[in-house]
Amino acid sequence: MKRRQLLWSGLAAAICTPVWAAESPSSNPSANAPSAAPALQLAGRWRPGLDVTAYWVSEKYDGVRGYWDGRQLITRGGERVNVPAWFTAGWPAEPMDGELWAGRGAFEHAQSTIARLQPDDAAWRRLRFMVFDWPAHAGDFSARLAVLNTRIAQAKSPTLQAVPQRRVATETALQALLREVVAGGGEGLMLHRGDAPYRVGRGDELLKLKLHDDAEARVVGHLPGQGKYAGRLGALLVETPEGRRFRLGSGLTDAQRADPPPVGSWVTYRYRGLHEKSGLPRFASLVRVRTDEPRFRPLR
16 A cells, blocks of 8 residues: 555544444345344353353354354344355254354455355355254253254254364363363354353353453554554554544554555454553454454445
């Protein structure tokens, strides 16, 4: 990017305060989206002191949340996924909640594959739908897990996989498992309370545990670089959903500094707690640019 473009982008960000919609529909008129997003159970954060023996524990897969309604596959944001017919052939005609996953360290492949309007067979062959819940069953998670494992075994679909679940006895064992998964390239852990129903929204029924916190923010400006970054992007100016703005420079690749994520796009960043006075994230570092759901795409 030319120095003049970066300077104008930085000045515009400092002078103007854009007004953003809380949720935006897909900007592509060809996208096929249901009228409403699926009502999903969402994860809270694990807190020390909770009874770990009450939970089933599994790996947190770094993919794209998917919901099979018995007929079609849709994203958390409610957009229909354009998937090859062979991928969902033989799937149960019952709702399944899971993650479209291409393997550890392959989030970008999963995200770009799912975003295509015309499905690419070769790209889809790397994906699996990792099923972690059976929402329509009225029982608790332990009962739903038994049904889930049975139904997926009966389907005999190479693209369907039940997420392995285990029990751990202590908080120490939980933290050891977390370190093991992360050392192997995993993202973290998920914990489903065994006696809990499938409850829409956030609560202690479903929790996540990671070594670092992460969150999303919208890009509202490009700040020019200095020194070795002169003439390129120095940092992104980002805004949290709560309206707090901060610079995000750590974690940017050379390619992103040359061709920055556009203003209006959403990024995921990792951080280590919040500053006590400002409430801004400490040691924030860019993880990725989000395009996997309509709400994460730039407004046009």
